Amino acid sequence: MSDSRASARRIVTRGAVLTGAGLAGLAVVYVLALAYTPTEIRQGLAQKIFYLHAPAAWSALLAFSLVGIAGGLYLWLKDERLDRFAVSSAETGLVFSLVMLTTGPIWGKPVWGTWWQWDPRLTLTLFLFFLFVGYLALRGALSDPEERARFSAVVGLLGLILVPFIHLSVYLFRTVHPQPIVLKPSAPSLPDAMLRTLLISFLVYTVLYLGFVTIRYGVRLAREVEVSRA
Amino acid sequence: MPSPPANGEYMVAAYVITALVLGGAGIVLLRQAFRVLRGSSGET
Numbered sequence: 001m002s003d004s005r006a007s008a009r010r011i012v013t014r015g016a017v018l019t020g021a022g023l024a025g026l027a028v029v030y031v032l033a034l035a036y037t038p039t040e041i042r043q044g045l046a047q048k049i050f051y052l053h054a055p056a057a058w059s060a061l062l063a064f065s066l067v068g069i070a071g072g073l074y075l076w077l078k079d080e081r082l083d084r085f086a087v088s089s090a091e092t093g094l095v096f097s098l099v100m101l102t103t104g105p106i107w108g109k110p111v112w113g114t115w116w117q118w119d120p121r122l123t124l125t126l127f128l129f130f131l132f133v134g135y136l137a138l139r140g141a142l143s144d145p146e147e148r149a150r151f152s153a154v155v156g157l158l159g160l161i162l163v164p165f166i167h168l169s170v171y172l173f174r175t176v177h178p179q180p181i182v183l184k185p186s187a188p189s190l191p192d193a194m195l196r197t198l199l200i201s202f203l204v205y206t207v208l209y210l211g212f213v214t215i216r217y218g219v220r221l222a223r224e225v226e227v228s229r230a
Numbered sequence: 231m232p233s234p235p236a237n238g239e240y241m242v243a244a245y246v247i248t249a250l251v252l253g254g255a256g257i258v259l260l261r262q263a264f265r266v267l268r269g270s271s272g273e274t
Contacts, residue, residue, distance in 0.1 A: 012263040019263075023256045030245065044234035049244040056248070095255045102251075103244040110237040208252060215259040222266045 008222035015214030022208030029204050032197045049107040051197055054181070055205035056099035057125075061163050063093030063209060064132060068160020071153030083149035084224075086156055087139060088216035090132050092209055097129045112176055120173040124166045131159050 033051040040047035070086035073079070104122070105115040116122065135155045142148035165172075170179045181189055181198075188195050 009267055012266045016260055016263040016267075019256050019260055023253065026249075026252060030249075034245075039234050041232065041234050044236065045238040045241040046235075048241050052244060052248045095251060099248050099251050102247050106240050106244045106247070110235065110240050208256070212255060212259055215263045219259075219262045219266055222270075226270075 004221065004225045008218045008225060011218030011221065012215055015211050015216075015218055018207055018211030018214055020211075022204055022211045025200075025204035025207060029197070029201045032200060037193050037197050038191070043111055046107055046110040049103050051201045053100060053103040053107055054198065055201040056096045056103065058202055059205045059209045060093050060096035060100050061166065062206070063089045063096060063213070064128060064156075064159045065163050067093065067132070067135070067156040068158075068163070071156030072160070074149055074153045075157075080145070080149065083145075083153070084217055084220050085213070086149075086153065087136070088213045088220060090135050090156070091216055092212040094129070094132055094136070095212065096205070096209065097125075097132070101126065101129060108176075117176050119175045119177060120169040121166065121175050121177040124162060124169055128159060128162050128166065131155065131162070135159070 029051060033048050037048065037051070039045060067086045067090045070082045070089065074082040074086065104125075108117070109115050135152055138155060139148050139152050142151060167180070169175060170177055190198065
């Protein structure tokens with residue numbers, strides 16, 4: 001038992017280091033985006049929202065994909081660590097979704113002339129957000145840990161199915177949302193300064209994702225150790 | 231040469247919201263982490 005507690009402490013320490021590095025990195029991204037990258041001629045300063053919005057979408061979709069993968073593996077292996085990781089990733093994914101779903105409309109208003117369009121990319125993304133709100137609500141409603149892990153793994157898998165549709169929706173459907181600029185078969189279509197800042201932002205958001213997930217995993221493990229001791 | 235549209239207020243709003251959400255989540259999680267390191271479960 002003391003091994004588990006020591007393990008939880010090691011995990012949250014790693015998570016705290018990653019989170020601290022991620023938050024410092026975010027400050028660097030702000031400086032780069034605001035002071036280093038040029039202002040786009042057609043969209044003006046609103047285009048700089050891109051450096052926060054696209055990496056948030058990446059982190060959210062990464063988080064939700066990993067919930068589904070961990071859920072699928074849980075159904076196969078019945079390893080509680082997978083369930084612990086899945087719920088930590090779902091919580092983290094919702095944080096990044098919140099950034100994605102607020103910065104997107106704020107960017108859309110000056111560029112599209114409207115805050116929101118019920119087009120496939122935006123609608124599917126909003127649906128994915130609510131699916132994972134439901135995922136956490138479902139977990140809160142079930143008291144049996146094994147049942148909770150099994151049911152939520154199925155919801156996580158359903159979310160995983162949505163992710164490729166969201167990424168490919170700009171190719172599959174008529175949509176106002178721009179096509180991918182970096183994650184596409186051909187080379188990224190951006191000037192160097194913009195691309196460099198965007199890639200640094202992707203890296204920083206990924207570190208933040210890892211930090212958030214690691215802390216939540218460690219905190220959950222510590223909580224379980226405490227409950228089992230009581 | 232045309233000048234870019236004046237829409238800096240949208241950029242400011244997005245940057246402030248992102249800082250509040252990610253910075254806020256980071257601070258909350260770091261506090262939870264420190265509670266675990268001090269010996270409690272981290273969650274109140």
